[in-house]
Amino acid sequence: MSRSNLPPLRLHVPEPPARPGEEADFSHIDILPAGVTPRPDSAADSATMRDLAYGLVRVLDDEGNAVGPWNPRLSPDVLRRMLRAMVLTRAFDDRMFRAQRQGKTSFYMKSLGEEAVSIGAAFALQRDDMCFPSYRQQGILIGRDWDLVDMMNQIYSNRGDRLKGRQLPIMYSAKDASFFSISGNLTTQVPQAVGWAMASAARGDTRIAASWCGEGSTAEGDFHAALTFATVYRAPVVLNVVNNQWAISSFAGFAGAESTTFAARAVGYGIAGLRIDGNDALAVYAATAWAAERARTNHGPTLIEHFTYRAEGHSTSDDPSAYRSSDERSKWPLGDPVARLKAHLIAIGEWDEARHAAQDLELAEQVKAAAKEAEKNGILGHGMHQPFATMFEDVFEEMPWHLNEQSAQMMSERMRKWPKPGEGPR
Numbered sequence: 001m002s003r004s005n006l007p008p009l010r011l012h013v014p015e016p017p018a019r020p021g022e023e024a025d026f027s028h029i030d031i032l033p034a035g036v037t038p039r040p041d042s043a044a045d046s047a048t049m050r051d052l053a054y055g056l057v058r059v060l061d062d063e064g065n066a067v068g069p070w071n072p073r074l075s076p077d078v079l080r081r082m083l084r085a086m087v088l089t090r091a092f093d094d095r096m097f098r099a100q101r102q103g104k105t106s107f108y109m110k111s112l113g114e115e116a117v118s119i120g121a122a123f124a125l126q127r128d129d130m131c132f133p134s135y136r137q138q139g140i141l142i143g144r145d146w147d148l149v150d151m152m153n154q155i156y157s158n159r160g161d162r163l164k165g166r167q168l169p170i171m172y173s174a175k176d177a178s179f180f181s182i183s184g185n186l187t188t189q190v191p192q193a194v195g196w197a198m199a200s201a202a203r204g205d206t207r208i209a210a211s212w213c214g215e216g217s218t219a220e221g222d223f224h225a226a227l228t229f230a231t232v233y234r235a236p237v238v239l240n241v242v243n244n245q246w247a248i249s250s251f252a253g254f255a256g257a258e259s260t261t262f263a264a265r266a267v268g269y270g271i272a273g274l275r276i277d278g279n280d281a282l283a284v285y286a287a288t289a290w291a292a293e294r295a296r297t298n299h300g301p302t303l304i305e306h307f308t309y310r311a312e313g314h315s316t317s318d319d320p321s322a323y324r325s326s327d328e329r330s331k332w333p334l335g336d337p338v339a340r341l342k343a344h345l346i347a348i349g350e351w352d353e354a355r356h357a358a359q360d361l362e363l364a365e366q367v368k369a370a371a372k373e374a375e376k377n378g379i380l381g382h383g384m385h386q387p388f389a390t391m392f393e394d395v396f397e398e399m400p401w402h403l404n405e406q407s408a409q410m411m412s413e414r415m416r417k418w419p420k421p422g423e424g425p426r
């Protein structure tokens, strides 16, 4: 129904500033200089911290200096270990992306440009703090020195795959690294992290939890549920939103970025919110350490928005040139996280180009050797690597009668198809 004396309503449909063939445009993004954002006490009342949810915590400036109150003042040795883990993550991504292109696995997802987000956190959290990652935090496993061959076995769904070929590549699960099983269903891990943190507090434990999801994923109902439970029970949890500007082909505006920040979601729930430079490993480290201290001292949850950029396609199944400007990556105002930490180490006289180049080579070789090792356990297209019957195991703790029946039926069909011993899948 329309009334002639009123102007017709119009629906606002967000449009990204640039599409393919157009020049990238980040002029709408306000980048605060490094060092200007104050650092409150980790016990501060969240109501006094509103500005932080709209600001941008940055430590590394354009000259590679670490400045301001958030500077975590890490030793050169720790800085070099962080840089190494970031470069190793990148080398791992590179090799596994190529493995997918060579047909050795069905699928892969890189974290190019977002390495600081996971490595900064891996270094700031305790190793036994439980991480509830999305599929783009492989850097946490690498930062926790997890075995690359084990990760690759999962990617190849091979004989060495602890998950027995049941999960899509990159959906890791590593209990011994306090790295929760990755699920394909976006955002489910966020309330689960809150629940884990509540359990830790209810038991009088000292461990905290942390979760990660993309900015697109904040539009899921589970995100709201997580924040409500986190604030009500003051759960010792760090909730990370990785705002890499894109959710596959949807720009961040479709998740609400045109009107406010993702860190500002915290304000309405009475949670501490920090918005930080996600391409600055020192800012990520400092914000995570702050939030971890707040959680560990029973001052409750923190929501951290990592402002970053997804430098490549969403996955091996995606072609970003179909929906975004091709020069966005080079125009991204916060630069590259590896280049920035490297520049910092060089600026303080603790690193140089030659050492960096040598490390690049060394880590590429390390990844290559790991891949050779994993490939011995089997790759895609070389048959089934896990015994057929294991498919029915672990659906329930004990196999119920109907699954037993289905398993037996499958095995008899297998016998009919491959009657000779040694033929067909095991």
Ligand SMILES: Cc1ncc(C[n+]2csc(CCOP(=O)(O)OP(=O)(O)O)c2C)c(N)n1
Binding pocket: 134, 136, 184, 185, 186, 213, 214, 215, 216, 217, 218, 242, 244, 246, 247, 248, 310, 314
């Ligand atoms: C509940 C649910 N809806 C949709 C999808 C399909 N899906 C997989 S990844 C993705 C985009 C997620 O974007 P974002 O949260 O920004 O994270 P990013 O991939 O950028 O790291 C979508 C829609 C899914 N896996 N689960």
